[in-house]
Amino acid sequence: MDALKSAFLFLAFYVATSAAGNMPYDISDTPDSTGVQANAQKLPCTLFIRETDYTDGSDGSDWECKVSSKDAQSAGASSTARSAMVAIDGIDLVLAAKPDIKSGVTTLFAEGAILSDRTLTIIASNTLSFGEIVSSSSRRKLSAKTGPLEVLVVRVTTKDGSLTKDAAGISDDLFGTGTDLVNFKSQTEACSNNAITITPGTGSGTGCADNTGYSAGTTTTGEAADCDWFVNQMEQNDGRDECSSAVYGDFIDVNGSGQSAREACCICSGGTPQSYNNDIMITDGVIDISVNVNANGLNRFDLEDLVENQLEDLFYVNDLGSRFDNVLMCVPQGTFRPSDNSIGWIAYAYVGGWLSVYNGDDQCNDPSTHLHEVGHNWGLQHASDENDCIEDRTAGGYCNIEYGDMTGVMGYSTLNLDDEIFGNKYCFNGAHSWQLGWYTAYEEEIDPLTTAYIGKLAGVGKLPNVGPEEKVVLKLAYPIQDYYVMYNHAIGANEGTVEGVNTVTVTSKENDAQAKTFLLAELQSGAWFTAQSSDGVSLFTIYVTAIDDSTTGTADVEVFPGALADRPDTTVVTTPAGSNGDPHFKTWKNEHYEYHGQCDMILVKDPGFADGLGIEIQIRTKLVRYWSYIKSVAIRIGDDILEVEGSADPSTTTSDLRYWYNLEFQSPMKTLGGFPIIIKKREYSHYKRGLEIDLGPIFPGEKIEIAAWKEFIRVDFQNASAASFGNSVGLLGDFHTGKTFGRDGATVHDDFFRFGNEWQVLPYEDMMFHIVEQPQFPKHCIEPEDPQGERFRRRLEESSIEQKDAEQACASLMDALDRKDCVYDILATQDLDMAGAY
Structure with missing residues (x-):
């Protein structure tokens, strides 16, 4: 293995494709640098969008490419840099070659492109190849936004500046390790409904664990017994830093595998050159890093690189994303915006990456700013509003299209700090x-x-x-x-x-x-x-x-x-529509009418119900001289039919409801056309039985209730809506107007005897009851003797139950028309218990 490949043992795997031929290649196919300028790109870099928020309300959206090792040094980074972000001169050529670039995922190799002055310069003659970086054992989930996330916060100190809060204070702001109840951790977990759990980063900055069991192999100075020998031998023989990459060549065998001297030192000593004698600890998720530069007058990206490279050395990784899920870097104010030093910056982050950077105390302390920037890491862009022009947002006023949507945290940061009651608590659009x-x-x-x-x-x-x-x-x-x-x-x-x-x-x-x-x-x-x-x-x-x-x-x-x-009629019927046992009908508009006669009739019918499933409800009435009652009901939804019949038998069990399911007597049933059936316990008296059909799976809150009181059947529609019954026809009238239309959909019948006959079940309509009873069309419904005539009124006058007793029995009913119907039924049947039918 040559030195170049060894230096990149920790790189994530790349799967690349050619821009022209879409042919796969891997790192080993990268053009050799022999005969090529020393600062030509040598390895693929990873493309990122960097989103920057500025103090004037504007933003910056720039494409960058993260280069590694020798490419970083060619671009102008330090000689020990493991990686660096570089600008792209020629990004239009890149986007034209691959419009669907994914920030943090797509890789770029531009054959012949030159690296210098923190810039990758691409010209038309360069051959562009693209790939995708994938997760591996050496890299965490790409821009993970669910599950447990380990987060490191970096408190940066420069020669001329530091943050006001110490590491403990910043840890409290980010993780709530002290008294701060509204922090980055609490708000992220609350907004995500605990789809994310935030864990403060841990570690001491020593990338390799000390393991005295490791032994060194043959070196140029002889046989090595163990790591202690390796460390002592380097000091005694050479007098230089035992971790110098120049010690005894580039490689030494440790535990039987080829390692660079720096790697051997790490394995043997449990540290890196920077941390070997002075470990830097992470405390409650925060690490203190000092850099020997002034913040004032420094390019903010240079400061980022210096800190990141020091962290990579401390943790002995080529990419901090392999060690932490997210890194939040807090830097002292003073660094400038490269393109315009007159405008201050708030924070920036890499879309699909793991790093976000915050400028000064206010930005580092605000959970909504943290969520905004880490939101970029999770792949989110800004929340915009083309119509956002608010004159008093700042003293001068401005139009803020880019960040105009402030319903969530991806709009412009309001910088509501910890002394605000609710200022930090909002989520995403x-x-x-x-x-x-x-x-x-x-x-x-x-x-x-x-x-x-x-x-x-x-x-x-x-x-x-x-x-x-x-x-x-x-x-x-x-x-x-x-x-x-x-x-x-x-x-x-x-x-x-x-x-x-x-x-x-x-x-x-x-x-x-x-x-x-x-x-x-x-x-x-x-x-x-x-x-x-x-x-x-x-x-x-x-x-x-x-x-x-x-x-x-x-x-x-x-x-x-x-x-x-x-807009469709979305009226919801709050008063139940339906029919009572002694046929009192309530239309969809809660208009009451009576019909007395004996036959099978259509109560409700709609073939298009529930997206074509269809519904039809037939009632069967029985005549008792002057009046009639509903003795049974049959409901079909889809291919299922349920028939329920009243009974005067006062059985004491709850399973005696007389019903037929798909024409089988008391066959087991759970659903009707897919809608759940619930048999209800007795209410009011042992004569009352019932069930309900829950329409909620398609029509939330709606149901059909069937109650049997002695021989009497009642059907109610609870919370019926235009979505469910807006196109229905039958004895309950038109859903939208309540008009009692005939079968032609135009004729309104005010004579309810004629209206009842109009909706008698016809031969082409399926008879859904388990047995046939007369009359059947063309025989008309049988009408009572002198309905509501003189003899009927005389019967009521001769009743042994006084009207005041009937009124008292029905007094608990809320609807005045229901109370009137109830009194009528008690006097007609001479049974005070008839109130139980309601």
């Missing part, structure tokens, strides 16, 4: 929340061009106490850019959000992981947002029907194709 993947159990993706959605959104601060029907973020998929809907609820981890407080926010993001997000709307209750195509066509609309900003509150949201005028 909808697009970034989806990208991070922290709320997969509470996400839903829909096609807004074809699908309507009605549901509740819970804010991030409500986690983990989110209801089973609530979502945290919606993704509305669209070919050009996706839209994200989120409730920006100012509670818990998000109680410090500074824009769009307690509104439903809409953000967009192009279909590119590295694209910026844009805030489009902050919707209050009753407000809407309509997305339009480039030619002005309304694509879909997001409508907010209600917002509850209490600690347990949610936002009610609708999404539907088209413009606001295309």
Whole structure:
């Protein structure tokens, strides 16, 4: 193995492709430097976007490439540098050759490109090859954003400056190791719903563990017995630093494998040249590093390289990302912006990388700034707002498009420090929340061009106490850019959000992981947002029907194709619609009417119910001279049929509900067309039995209730909505208007005897009961003798039960019309217990 390859034993594996032919190659295929300029690129570098936040509200987005070892030295780094970030002169050529570069993942080798003055210069004649860096045993997860993350904070001191807080104070700000309750660790874990756990970095800066069991092999001075001999022999024979790379050549055998002298020293002594005699400890996640330069007047990137190279030596790694998941570097103020020294900088980070850098005390102390910069490490770009022009944001006022979305931390930092109550506590906007993947159990993706959605959104601060029907973020998929809907609820981890407080926010993001997000709307209750195509066509609309900003509150949201005028009727029937045993019908608009007769009739029918599953409910009535009652009901959803029949038998068990499931008497049943069936325990008296069909899997909160009281059957529809029954027909009338339409959908029947006959089951409609009973069409429904006529009224007048007793029995009913029907039924049946049917 030659010296060049040995120096890169710790590099991550590269899988590369040719820009022209897309042919794979590895490091061994890199062109040899023989005959090439000494400062030509020798190994692939890793491409990064560096995002910088400036004090004037602007930003800088620059492509850099991280080079290693000899390439770093060729670029102007120190002679001991293991790596360095270099600018790219000719980035347009790179982006043209590969538009889909992934920051922190894509590698670049430009054959013949020259390294100098911290710049990789690429010209058109250079051959460009690309690859991808992959995880290996020597490199941690690439820009990990879930799971346990080990985080190192570096407190940097220069000759002319230091941070006000000591390592303990900074550790408290970052990890809450003292009294700081709102810190980077607590806020990251809260915002992620504990998808991330932050662990303060540990270690002493000694990259290799001391192991006296190692023995050295043959050297130019003779046989080595162990590491102690190696160290002593180097000092006695040469008088120089025993870890010098020049000692006895470039290599020495330690434990039977070829190692450089520096590596041998590390293995034998348990340290590196810098830490061998004076270990530098990490304390509560923070390490103190001193560099022998002045911060004032120094290029900030030069300071970064000096500190990073010292850390690489301390931990004896070529890439700190192989040792820590994230490194946060806090430097004293004074370094300058290379392109314009008149504008100060706040912080910067590498997208898809592990490093973020903070300028001065304020930036190093603020959790929202930490989340912003580490958010870049996790692959996030800035949260923008094209319409953000706020005159009083600073004394001079400005338009801040790049950072304009301040609903989350990827907008402009507000620098709300620890003395603020809630200032540090806010999370990420909808697009970034989806990208991070922290709320997969509470996400839903829909096609807004074809699908309507009605549901509740819970804010991030409500986690983990989110209801089973609530979502945290919606993704509305669209070919050009996706839209994200989120409730920006100012509670818990998000109680410090500074824009769009307690509104439903809409953000967009192009279909590119590295694209910026844009805030489009902050919707209050009753407000809407309509997305339009480039030619002005309304694509879909997001409508907010209600917002509850209490600690347990949610936002009610609708999404539907088209413009606001295309909004479907989303009325929810709060008073149950349905039919009582002695046929009193309640339409969808809670209008009551009676029908007395004997036949099979259509209560509700909609073939398109539940995306074509279909529903049909038939009732069978029985005549008793002057009046009638519903004796049984049959419900079909999909291919399943459930029939329930009343019974006067006062059985004492709960399993005596008389039913047929798919025409089999009391066959085991769990679902009807996929909707759960729940048999209910008796209520009110031992005569009452019942069950419910839970429509919640498709229509949240909705259900059909069937109750049997003696021979009487009752059917109720709880929380029915336009989404479920908006297209239904039958005895309950039109869902939207309550009108009692006939089968033609146009004729309104005000004579309810005619209306009942209109909805008699016809021969082409399936008879769903287990047996046939008369009459069947073409025979008409049998009408009672003199219904509601003189003889019937005389019977009521001769009743042994007085009306006041009936009224008292029905007094507990909340609905006045229900009480009226209840009194009528008691007087008709001469049974006070009839109130139990309600």
